[in-house]
Amino acid sequence: MAVEKLVGYVSARKSRVMMLVILLRVLALFATIAATVVMALNKESHTFAVATIGNTPVKITITAKFQHTPANIMFVVANAVASLHSLLMLSLMCFVSQKYDFKGLRFIIVTALDMVTIAYLSGAATAVAFMGELARNGNSHARWNKVCDNFERYCDQGSGAMLASYIGILFFMLVNLVNIFEHGRFNPSKNPLSA
Amino acid sequence: MAVEKLVGYVSARKSRVMMLVILLRVLALFATIAATVVMALNKESHTFAVATIGNTPVKITITAKFQHTPANIMFVVANAVASLHSLLMLSLMCFVSQKYDFKGLRFIIVTALDMVTIAYLSGAATAVAFMGELARNGNSHARWNKVCDNFERYCDQGSGAMLASYIGILFFMLVNLVNIFEHGRFNPSKNPLSA
Numbered sequence: 007m008a009v010e011k012l013v014g015y016v017s018a019r020k021s022r023v024m025m026l027v028i029l030l031r032v033l034a035l036f037a038t039i040a041a042t043v044v045m046a047l048n049k050e051s052h053t054f055a056v057a058t059i060g061n062t063p064v065k066i067t068i069t070a071k072f073q074h075t076p077a078n079i080m081f082v083v084a085n086a087v088a089s090l091h092s093l094l095m096l097s098l099m100c101f102v103s104q105k106y107d108f109k110g111l112r113f114i115i116v117t118a119l120d121m122v123t124i125a126y127l128s129g130a131a132t133a134v135a136f137m138g139e140l141a142r143n144g145n146s147h148a149r150w151n152k153v154c155d156n157f158e159r160y161c162d163q164g165s166g167a168m169l170a171s172y173i174g175i176l177f178f179m180l181v182n183l184v185n186i187f188e189h190g191r192f193n194p195s196k197n198p199l200s201a
Numbered sequence: 202m203a204v205e206k207l208v209g210y211v212s213a214r215k216s217r218v219m220m221l222v223i224l225l226r227v228l229a230l231f232a233t234i235a236a237t238v239v240m241a242l243n244k245e246s247h248t249f250a251v252a253t254i255g256n257t258p259v260k261i262t263i264t265a266k267f268q269h270t271p272a273n274i275m276f277v278v279a280n281a282v283a284s285l286h287s288l289l290m291l292s293l294m295c296f297v298s299q300k301y302d303f304k305g306l307r308f309i310i311v312t313a314l315d316m317v318t319i320a321y322l323s324g325a326a327t328a329v330a331f332m333g334e335l336a337r338n339g340n341s342h343a344r345w346n347k348v349c350d351n352f353e354r355y356c357d358q359g360s361g362a363m364l365a366s367y368i369g370i371l372f373f374m375l376v377n378l379v380n381i382f383e384h385g386r387f388n389p390s391k392n393p394l395s396a
Contacts, residue, residue, distance in 0.1 A: 074342035077331040114382050121319065121374055128320040129327030136272040136328040137335075141343070147269035148336070150345040179316055187309050190384045 023188045028099060030181045035092035037174030038127070042085040045134075045167035048072040050160035070157040077133040078164070084130035085171055088123050088178070095119075113189050120182045124175055131171040138164055218383045223294060225376045230287035232369030233322070237280040240329075240362035243267040245355035265352045272328040273359065279325035280366055283318050283373070290314075308384050315377045319370055326366040333359055 049071050055063040072078040095116065106112070141161055144152035154161040244266050250258040267273040290311065301307070336356055339347035349356040 070342070075340065076334055080327075080331075110382070110385060113385065114378065117381055118374075118378055121316065121377060124316065124320050125323040125370065125374070126327075128324040129330075132275075132321075132324030132328045133331040135324075136275075136332060139271055140332075140335075145270065147265070148345070148348050150335075150343070153343050175320065179313075179320070182316060183309065183313055186312055186381050186384075187305070189381075190305060190308065 020188075023184060024099065027181055027184055028096065030177050030184065031092050031096050031099075034174050034177035034181065035089055035096070037170050037177060038085045038088040038092065041131075041167045041170035041174060042082055042089060044163060044170060045072050045078060045082050045085070048078070048160060048163045048167065050157050050163075052156055054156075068156075070153070070160045072164070075137055077130070077137045081130040081134045081167070081171070084126050085167075085174070088127050088174065091119060091123050113185070117182060117185060120178060120185070124178050124182065127171060127175050127178065131168050131175065134164060134168045134171075138168065215383075218379065219294065222376055222379055223291065225372050225379065226287050226291050226294075229369050229372035229376065230284055230291070232365050232372060233280045233283040233287065236326075236362045236365035236369060237277055237284060239358060239365060240267050240273060240277050240280070243273070243355060243358045243362065245352050245358075247351055249351075263351075265348070265355045267359070270332055272325070272332045276325040276329045276362070276366065279321050280362075280369070283322050283369065286314060286318050308380070312377060312380060315373060315380070319373050319377065322366060322370050322373065326363050326370065329359060329363045329366075333363065 049069065051067055051069040053065050053067045055065050057064040072082065098116075138154075138161060140150060140152075141157075141164075142152060142154040144150055244264065246262055246264040248260050248262045250260050252259040267277065293311075333349075333356060335345060335347075336352075336359075337347060337349045339345055
């Protein structure tokens with residue numbers, strides 16, 4: 007009787023934790039999709055007068071696009087892949103039973119993939135952060151001039167994407183911690199000393 | 202009798218795993234220390250003739266230092282902090298008994314710290330990678346010229362530090378995976394259904 011109660015408690019807790027993990031994964035998905043879209047749509051054009059011939063000004067139009075910086079391209083790819091990863095994990099949780107698990111391999115593969123996702127998302131977001139810092143402030147030692155004074159909206163939009171990506175990383179970390187904590191807590195099948 | 206055998210098997214396996222984790226942590230420590238030192242010592246001077254007055258050439262000496270790029274400063278700090286983290290974890294494993302653990306909090310704190318370390322190391326290394334790419338190839342859209350043609354050794358040394366940091370990240374990931382896998386496998390105290 008006591009064992010049945012305990013089993014009931016464990017399964018109720020398990021489903022609550024599963025709901026929490028699904029919620030966190032959906033939030034991470036939204037954050038990475040937002041980061042991908044905001045960065046992929048980042049484009050700003052400006053027209054500058056460079057000279058005057060007679061009374062006619064000579065103008066050139068310069069367009070700043072996200073593709074112009076390799077770090078931004080990696081950022082878009084990384085956030086898109088992380089979004090696909092979230093979708094895959096969500097469908098795995100919702101449509102594939104927990105029973106299909108070979109010797110705890112499912113847990114360790116999911117954890118490893120989550121960890122790799124955190125690593126490359128963090129890399130992409132931080133690279134964009136430092137490229138943004140360079141674009142805003144320039145670097146006098148390397149004689150790289152700042153460009154954000156002319157393309158302010160472009161830089162702000164890039165910063166927004168970066169922020170969304172960092173929020174996504176936070177949710178990925180929470181998912182991973184909840185998963186790991188709960189796996190260690192309620193996983194009798196993996197434990198050779200369990201009843 | 203069977204239970205005693207099982208307990209013996211578990212503790213033998215636990216100590217083998219502990220040795221593996223210590224080995225991986227020491228390797229991670231070496232990698233991050235190497236990355237810190239190689240980057241912190243990165244400095245190259247070049248003398249250029251900029252003009253000739255009469256027969257006397259006018260020369261200027263330009264020095265490239267790692268401090269000139271914010272990404273490099275973050276890289277050195279991140280790898281130094283990761284090295285301290287490894288040292289702390291190693292001393293925790295070697296000198297503080299596994300018994301001092303409040304409701305599995307020790308495991309979750311160590312795992313969370315390892316994950317955060319992976320995230321910021323990956324961020325620092327990737328930021329340096331993209332700054333290096335910019336220094337090598339320049340960016341015609343932003344009119345940022347390449348600088349590595351004049352400071353080749355400086356750029357190569359930075360790349361070496363980056364590589365060491367990525368190797369460190371790999372070891373941190375392995376440590377984390379081994380820790381997580383083993384915790385789920387042999388942790389009867391955390392399991393309400395265990396014997």
